Amino acid sequence: MTLSFEDLKFNKQILTAIQEAGYEQPTEVQKKTIPLITAGHDVMGIAQTGTGKTAAYVLPLLMKVKYAQGKNPRALILAPTRELAMQIGESVKLFSTHLDLRHLVLYGGIGPKTQIEEIAKGIDIIIATPGRLLDIYLKGDLVLKEIKTLVLDEADKMMDMGFMPQIKKVLEVIPSKRQNLLFSATMADRVMKLSEEFLEFPVIVEVTPQATPKESITQYIIESPNLMSKIHLLEFFLKKEEFKKVMIFARTRHNAENVYKFIHRKVNQSVRVLHANKGQNTRINAMEAFKSGEIEILVSTDVSSRGIDVNQITHVINFDIPFIYEDYVHRIGRTGRVLFEGEAISFVNPAEEYHITKIEKLIKMKIPRRPMPPEVLVEKTPFEEFQEQNREIDEQKKRDDPSFQGAFHEKKSASKSKPKDKKDNRERKKRR
Numbered sequence: 001m002t003l004s005f006e007d008l009k010f011n012k013q014i015l016t017a018i019q020e021a022g023y024e025q026p027t028e029v030q031k032k033t034i035p036l037i038t039a040g041h042d043v044m045g046i047a048q049t050g051t052g053k054t055a056a057y058v059l060p061l062l063m064k065v066k067y068a069q070g071k072n073p074r075a076l077i078l079a080p081t082r083e084l085a086m087q088i089g090e091s092v093k094l095f096s097t098h099l100d101l102r103h104l105v106l107y108g109g110i111g112p113k114t115q116i117e118e119i120a121k122g123i124d125i126i127i128a129t130p131g132r133l134l135d136i137y138l139k140g141d142l143v144l145k146e147i148k149t150l151v152l153d154e155a156d157k158m159m160d161m162g163f164m165p166q167i168k169k170v171l172e173v174i175p176s177k178r179q180n181l182l183f184s185a186t187m188a189d190r191v192m193k194l195s196e197e198f199l200e201f202p203v204i205v206e207v208t209p210q211a212t213p214k215e216s217i218t219q220y221i222i223e224s225p226n227l228m229s230k231i232h233l234l235e236f237f238l239k240k241e242e243f244k245k246v247m248i249f250a251r252t253r254h255n256a257e258n259v260y261k262f263i264h265r266k267v268n269q270s271v272r273v274l275h276a277n278k279g280q281n282t283r284i285n286a287m288e289a290f291k292s293g294e295i296e297i298l299v300s301t302d303v304s305s306r307g308i309d310v311n312q313i314t315h316v317i318n319f320d321i322p323f324i325y326e327d328y329v330h331r332i333g334r335t336g337r338v339l340f341e342g343e344a345i346s347f348v349n350p351a352e353e354y355h356i357t358k359i360e361k362l363i364k365m366k367i368p369r370r371p372m373p374p375e376v377l378v379e380k381t382p383f384e385e386f387q388e389q390n391r392e393i394d395e396q397k398k399r400d401d402p403s404f405q406g407a408f409h410e411k412k413s414a415s416k417s418k419p420k421d422k423k424d425n426r427e428r429k430k431r432r
Contacts, residue, residue, distance in 0.1 A: 003031050009038070013098035014062055018109060021094055027052035029207045033061050042199040046206040048333055054091045055150050057181050061125070062092070064179075064200075068100045071122040076174065078130055078149050078167070080157040082107035083274075083287065085390060086154045088127045088153065101125065108132045116141045130158070130166035137173065147174040152198065155184040155191050160324055164194070171198065185333075186326050186362075212214070216336035220368045221356065222263040226381040230319060230347045231262060237317065237345070237378050238267045238297065244314045245290075248299045249331045251320035253277055256290045259319055260299040271297040302327045311340060318346040321355045328359045351392035 005026055007019050009416065021078040026034070029047045036043050036058040047053040057077075065075055075323070079085040096103065104118050106128035119142055126142075134143045149172075152158065158167065180199050184191045187206070208279040224230045237243055248263075260273035264372035272286035272295050290298045293311050300321060304308060313335045324327055335342025346367070348356055360366055372378060383390070397404045 007035050007057075010059065010063060014059060016097060016098045017095045017099075018059075020097070023055075027056075029053050030056045030059070032205045033057065036203050036205065037061070037110060037179075038063065040179060042180045042200060043182070043372040044195050044204045045181070046182065046185070046204070048329065049186055051207060053183055054088055054153070055095070056087070057153075057183065058091045058095055058388075061149060061151070062096055062099060062101065064100060065124050066099075068102055068122070070146070071120075072130050073126040074146050074148045075121045075125045075172075076133075076147050076149065077125070077127045077153060078133070078146070078158070078170065079153050080129065080161050080163060081128065082109060082129055082371045083283070084154060085127050085129055085253065086284070086287075092125060092364070098393065103127065106132045106136060107259045108135075109283075111135055112141075114141075121178050130163045130170060134166055134169055137341060145175045147178055149181070150174060151181045151183070153183050153193075154193060155180075156186045156188055156326055156332075157195065159188070160326070165196070168197075184330055185221045188326070189378065197223075216341045217332055217344050219332060219346070220370050221346045221348050222370055222372055224321070224347045224372065224378075225349055226379055226385050227349075228379040229376070230349070231259075232377045232379070233347055233372070234263075234317065235267055235369055236373055237315075239262065239274070242314065244296065245293075245310070245312055245319060246297045247313055247331075247334050248317045248319055249322070250299065251303060251322060253301055255320055256299050263297060263299065268297060270288045270295045271299065273300065274300040276301065279328040282284065284335045307358070310334070310384050314342055316342065316344045318344070321348060321352040321359070323355065325355070325359045329363065351391060351396075352387040354396040 003026060005015060005023070008026065008030075010018070029045060029051045032296045033043060033045055033053075033056040037057060043057075045053060045056065047056070047063070061077075063074055071166070072328075074159055077088055085105050085107050092101075092103045101124050102122060103125040104115065104123045104127070106115050106126060108129060108131055113386070115132075116136060119136070137144060152167070158164070166345075174403065177275050180198060180202075182191075183193055221231060233247070238246065248259060250259055256273055256275045260271060263271045272284050272289060274283055278286070286295075286298065302324070316332050316335045318328070318331060320329065335344060338364035346356070356367065394404075
């Protein structure tokens with residue numbers, strides 16, 4: 001028997017909003033999680049991005065809060081980035097269209113004055129990044145003593161970004177008697193430790209093996225020896241007709257800017273870039289333009305790998321390989337989202353092979369490799385870039401084997417030994 005949204009016992013207003021949003025059947029994570037949340041259990045959900053997990057907690061939360069009441073919030077959702085907080089806010093807005101509910105998204109990067117004014121009007125649900133939430137609370141402009149439900153979304157990312165101290169402070173100032181929901185793409189040790197402090201007798205819902213990419217995503221690697229060869233490869237793909245809506249991930253702001261400038265100049269002017277140095281309004285406008293189809297290509301650092309919920313992204317390109325390996329799962333999860341298929345292509349230079357092996361271990365699969373297309377110009381690696389790659393490879397070997405002294409050390413030692421050999425030869429000749 002197929003479970004429907006009607007079977008999940010939502011009220012008429014929420015069912016109407018679900019129907020108007022175009023959702024026909026609940027996803028796997030929604031089927032498993034919604035009845036547990038509705039029954040009042042603490043839940044730990046392990047689910048990939050793009051599986052419908054936001055609606056899995058937002059829908060039952062709306063049923064629980066029901067209607068506007070009083071001035072102080074009764075539900076709190078914490079997210080690691082402003083992009084994700086905004087995305088969650090959009091989901092709350094979408095599904096509460098026919099409900100008399102007030103919600104507010106709190107995030108940094110803009111002045112708090114307007115946010116504080118909205119809080120003063122009365123709020124039922126707060127969606128916030130931990131830092132901004134505490135800033136406003138410590139100023140005395142936010143009352144949290146009526147919180148009945150706390151949601152931590154993307155808990156693994158919160159750990160990666162060092163939010164544990166802020167989360168502990170939040171737990172200290174909200175009521176201890178509450179329902180707790182924790183969602184994460186991976187069941188890392190640090191997430192398990194957080195769940196032990198945060199959840200009471202939780203029910204664990206794992207809709208797929210942790211950190212396993214969705215089957216709707218075709219992944220593959222192309223070996224590219226250097227930066228310029230990657231640029232040529234990128235140009236080759238972006239000129240193909242099937243690359244209709246593309247996200248490109250770079251590891252650093254510098255690389256993201258350079259990739260953006262290249263695409264804007266040589267390939268397609270319909271492109272924007274997202275990274276932490278961009279102003280809040282610029283980032284919001286870029287995301288909205290990408291969602292609406294006004295632009296076809298979005299270049300980003302990992303700051304937005306979990307904050308963009310855009311259907312029908314046809315391709316994700318990893319221009320650089322991430323050093324936080326869980327971010328690989330989140331990057332490629334931007335494509336192949338609910339009911340759609342997508343491709344994720346990773347450009348890998350010799351120094352990034354190490355990180356690929358670690359990612360493959362995490363996702364428990366070998367990522368297929370495809371040859372460099374013959375049309376793509378493969379440049380000779382410049383000496384400085386070659387040296388930098390070798391230094392990185394040495395560091396990687398040292399990380400796995402602390403006794404390893406490095407190729408540069410070996411060359412240095414060999415060069416030092418030569419004068420000694422010549423001296424020994426002269427001494428031998430004298431003795432003769």
